[in-house]
Amino acid sequence: MLETTKQILSDLIAFPTVSVDSNLDMISYLAARLKDCGAKVEIFHDETGKKANLFATLGPAVDGGIVLSGHSDVVPVTDQDWTSDPFVMEQRDGRLYGRGTCDMKGFIAATVAMAPHFAQRVTDTPVHFAFTYDEETGCIGAGHLVEALKERNINPRLAIIGEPTSMRIIEGHKGCHEYSTRFQGLEGHGSAPDLGVNAVEYAARYVSRLLELKAKLTTMAPDTSRFEPPWTTVNVGALHGGSVHNVIAPKAQVDWEMRPVQASDASFVKEALKAYCEDELLPAMRKVFPDAQIDTEVVGEVAGLVPVDDNAARKLLMELTGANGADLVPFGTEAGLFQSMGMDVVVCGPGSIEQAHKADEFIALDQLSDCLKLLEKLGDTLAKG
Ligand SMILES: [Zn+2]
Numbered sequence: 001m002l003e004t005t006k007q008i009l010s011d012l013i014a015f016p017t018v019s020v021d022s023n024l025d026m027i028s029y030l031a032a033r034l035k036d037c038g039a040k041v042e043i044f045h046d047e048t049g050k051k052a053n054l055f056a057t058l059g060p061a062v063d064g065g066i067v068l069s070g071h072s073d074v075v076p077v078t079d080q081d082w083t084s085d086p087f088v089m090e091q092r093d094g095r096l097y098g099r100g101t102c103d104m105k106g107f108i109a110a111t112v113a114m115a116p117h118f119a120q121r122v123t124d125t126p127v128h129f130a131f132t133y134d135e136e137t138g139c140i141g142a143g144h145l146v147e148a149l150k151e152r153n154i155n156p157r158l159a160i161i162g163e164p165t166s167m168r169i170i171e172g173h174k175g176c177h178e179y180s181t182r183f184q185g186l187e188g189h190g191s192a193p194d195l196g197v198n199a200v201e202y203a204a205r206y207v208s209r210l211l212e213l214k215a216k217l218t219t220m221a222p223d224t225s226r227f228e229p230p231w232t233t234v235n236v237g238a239l240h241g242g243s244v245h246n247v248i249a250p251k252a253q254v255d256w257e258m259r260p261v262q263a264s265d266a267s268f269v270k271e272a273l274k275a276y277c278e279d280e281l282l283p284a285m286r287k288v289f290p291d292a293q294i295d296t297e298v299v300g301e302v303a304g305l306v307p308v309d310d311n312a313a314r315k316l317l318m319e320l321t322g323a324n325g326a327d328l329v330p331f332g333t334e335a336g337l338f339q340s341m342g343m344d345v346v347v348c349g350p351g352s353i354e355q356a357h358k359a360d361e362f363i364a365l366d367q368l369s370d371c372l373k374l375l376e377k378l379g380d381t382l383a384k385g
Helices: 002-013 024-036 101-121 140-151 199-217 263-288 312-321 335-339 365-383
Strands: 040-045 052-058 066-071 090-092 095-097 127-132 158-161 170-172 176-184 233-241 251-259 293-302 344-347 362-364
Touching (some): 002 024, 002 095, 002 365, 024 040, 024 052, 024 127, 040 140, 052 101, 052 140, 066 140, 066 365, 095 101, 101 362, 127 140, 140 335, 199 233, 199 251, 199 263, 251 263, 263 293, 312 365, 362 365
Parallel strands (some): 158 344
Antiparallel strands (some): 040 052, 052 127, 090 095, 095 362, 170 344, 176 251
16 A cells, blocks of 8 residues: 555646646646546636646545545645655655655645455445645645535534644644735925824734734633643734835835634734724824825635534544644644534644655655554554444
């Protein structure tokens, strides 16, 4: 099985599915392999037609079962110093090198290699494969996939997101919401501040409000939170605006993020900012300049994976691996989107996040073997019903 997985992985690495480029060739390859095992395969294109999600099912078309999920895209190799061609898989010292080996084509290859085993063993429970696009740019594909599943009333019970965790079971991570807020004021001479609308000054007030909310959030963490730090954080990453000392700045931009530990914190911050802009900043700006604007662009809103007491996916994986607990990680994944559909979700996959996104990305062969063992046991357990 390891040989088959290596072969598939080598094929997958050869598709340069950097997020800005098409993933269609890789998706057709995976579709063909899964169809060969008897899976029902659906491909969902994005609006450009250049990218697609794949959703495939082995077994009966009923509720329940498990989703094995991975993203098909990889981060760019630009400005990275690779020892060998990043899109040609190479084996050296018990490791497989190539862009995407650990993040996260290794997991995808393992699930597809095991598909014939699932097809043979599991007859009463659906085993689903979800391969998405544009994870690295904000989990765009998974968001669309989740919507498509809801429309079709497909309701799996469990999901494993195979991001590289060195096969540790992960039951939670914070969300990651990124925004750019732009201020449009009115230019004027610095000597007559009341005749213009200074976008930098309004941006500064906005940042002050954000900092108040940031402080407030530290008091709102759930008592049981195991995150580090336990509360939702806010970071103002960049502040741009204006040009010179004596001109009223007509434009400004604040780039900021928050990492929610619970969805209610994100709504709290968004509502508070909306009210502040609508009730205070905009009326003041528009008194001088009716066309003044504050617009917030959502760069990405990746939902967190909220740890819950009762998580059947965690329980199952602990039984299968003999692990005695589950952890949290600081990085975001597509898991929260699946959780939002009511599934019990864990993140667990081969390879280390240490190697992700770097030059000479690799996956250790024994990590792939461990993953295959887990999937094999999973098939046997699902076969027993
Ligand atoms: Zn990843």
